[in-house]
Structure formats: structure tokens, C-alpha cells
Amino acid sequence: MNGFFDIPSDLQHSWLGLVGLHLREALLPVLAGLLISLPLAQLCVRFRWLYPPVLWVTTVLYAIPSLAFFVLLIDYTGQTELTVMIPLTVYSLVVLVPAIVDGVRSVPRETLAAATAMGFGPVRRYLQVQLPIATPAIVAGLRVATVSSISLVSIGALIGNQGALGNLINDANIYDRPELAVNAVLSMALLAILADGLLVLVRLLLTPWMPRRTRRTPKAGVPGPAAAARKDAAR
Numbered sequence: 498m499n500g501f502f503d504i505p506s507d508l509q510h511s512w513l514g515l516v517g518l519h520l521r522e523a524l525l526p527v528l529a530g531l532l533i534s535l536p537l538a539q540l541c542v543r544f545r546w547l548y549p550p551v552l553w554v555t556t557v558l559y560a561i562p563s564l565a566f567f568v569l570l571i572d573y574t575g576q577t578e579l580t581v582m583i584p585l586t587v588y589s590l591v592v593l594v595p596a597i598v599d600g601v602r603s604v605p606r607e608t609l610a611a612a613t614a615m616g617f618g619p620v621r622r623y624l625q626v627q628l629p630i631a632t633p634a635i636v637a638g639l640r641v642a643t644v645s646s647i648s649l650v651s652i653g654a655l656i657g658n659q660g661a662l663g664n665l666i667n668d669a670n671i672y673d674r675p676e677l678a679v680n681a682v683l684s685m686a687l688l689a690i691l692a693d694g695l696l697v698l699v700r701l702l703l704t705p706w707m708p709r710r711t712r713r714t715p716k717a718g719v720p721g722p723a724a725a726a727r728k729d730a731a732r
Contacts, residue, residue: 508668515664520688522650523649524646525582526585527586531639538594541594555587558587559590559591588646597631600633601631632700636696640697647685648689664681666678666681
């Protein structure tokens with residue numbers, strides 16, 4: 498087990514240091530993507546003709562391989578974390594923009610009309626009415642974007658050890674230590690599971706009005722659906 502966490506000195510980080518670096522490189526792009534997607538999605542909702550071209554552009558950008566992105570950026574940002582985080586921010590848009598647009602569009606017109614009648618302007622209505630109702634859809638998009646970002650950070654190992662935990666996979670080949678690759682895979686999987694669970698908890702806290710799934714048990718003397726069906730069939 499000691500060898501499992503014995504990180505080569507060329508990475509200049511302990512295992513916990515690589516975990517922190519991985520989270521930073523993965524979560525900051527998702528946060529940046531969310532900040533970009535919120536106003537962009539509102540524009541797409543307000544001007545419906547804008548949504549198809551925005552969706553087309555984000556999809557095309559998502560189709561660009563990360564290595565090609567690195568080649569384009571490395572002359573300007575160098576072999577730094579920023580070179581990794583910019584593509585991840587762009588990739589998150591293809592998930593977050595449709596999630597926010599669909600969530601905001603799901604708000605009933607009666608609710609918007611009531612908010613307008615109460616004197617809510619467009620910005621206040623968006624922030625205090627539409628976004629809270631769209632929270633489940635937004636969190637669902639964040640879950641996909643976050644898990645995807647955690648896995649894609651490892652590609653940064655291709656540009657000067659900027660892949661955080663992904664650097665362990667590269668060092669596993671260099672030093673012939675397969676346990677480093679196992680460490681990287683298990684650590685990234687664990688981070689993805691924990692991040693996803695945390696977002697589920699955030700969604701539960703932010704949407705207390707949503708019904709919880711509860712298992713209904715038939716009361717004493719009242720037949721359940723299956724018993725009722727058998728009783729009807731016996732008639």
C-alpha cells in the first residue's frame with residue numbers, strides 16, 4: 498500500500514496535492530461554464546431564433562479534440578493549467594446551455610405572469626422565479642459536466658504534467674509501476690462519485706418543495722393494487 502501512494506518526485510506533489518490540483522482544474526472550468534451559460538441561456542430563451550446557432554456552435558466546439566485545442570492555445574497560454582481549463586470550460590457549455598434553456602422554458606406561463614404582475618422586472622424574474630424552478634434541470638446538467646470534466650483533466654498530462662492525477666498514468670509507463678495507473682483511475686472515479694453525490698445533495702437542499710419518492714404501504718384492511726387486481730380477476 499505504501500507504494501500505491503508513493504508518488505514520483507518529478508510530479509512535485511503528494512497524492513493529496515494531486516487530488517487538490519485535479520479538483521481545481523476540473524471544477525473551475527465547470528463554474529466558469531455555468532457563469533457563461535446563465536446569461537447565454539437567458540438570451541436563447543428570450544430570443545428563440547438565437548438558440549439553434551448557439552447550440553450548433555457549442556456542439557462544433559465540443560467536437561474539437563482536446564489535443565487540437567492545446568495546440569491552438571499553447572502559444573498564448575503556455576504549458577499551464579489555463580491551457581487545460583479553457584477547453585474544459587468550452588466543453589461544459591454543450592451540456593449546461595441546453596440544460597438551463599430547457600429548465601427555464603419549463604416554467605409555467607402563469608407563474609411568469611404572476612411575477613410580472615407583482616412588479617418583477619426581467620432580471621429579477623429570471624433570478625428569483627425562473628432559475629429556482631429550473632434548478633433540477635440545471636443541477637442535472639452540472640452533474641454531467643462535472644463528471645466529464647473530472648475525467649478529461651487527465652489529458653493535460655500531454656502538455657508538461659498538467660493532468661493532475663492523470664500524470665500518474667504517464668509515470669506508470671515511465672517507471673514501469675502499474676499501481677500508479679490504478680491509483681489514478683480509482684482516485685478519479687472516487688472524485689467523480691463524491692462530486693456527483695454532493696450535487697445531488699445540493700439539489701435536495703435547494704428544492705425542498707419537490708416531492709420525495711416514498712414507498713406507500715397499504716393500510717390495514719385496505720387491499721393493495723395487486724390484491725385488488727387478483728380479487729377482480731376472481732369475480
